[in-house]
Amino acid sequence: MGFPFTFKDVTIIFSKEDWEYLDISQRELYREVMLENYSNLVSVGLSVSKPELVTCLEQNKEPWILNIEEAECREPGKVEGNNGLCIK
Secondary structure (H helix, E strand, O other): OOOOOOHHHHOOOOEHHHHHHOOHHHHHHHHHHHHHHHHHHHHOOOOOOOOHHHHHHHOOOEOOEOOHHHHHHOOOOOOOHHHOOOEO
């Protein structure tokens, strides 16, 4: 049996600046791949709760964050001030 993965292990997080360098097709590919990664983890029982990033992507919101450390410490689904994930 291999090492169990989490969604965090297969996630790439962009800053607002980095996200702006992506064109529309790259952003869409990112959404598709991240949602597929999450779906695959769920299908094999390796993901218990839905990460905030997945919720953002499902709602077609911008998934960049300004402060990665704060975003990783927050409860799933909780968006606070300008440090939040999921910006429209």
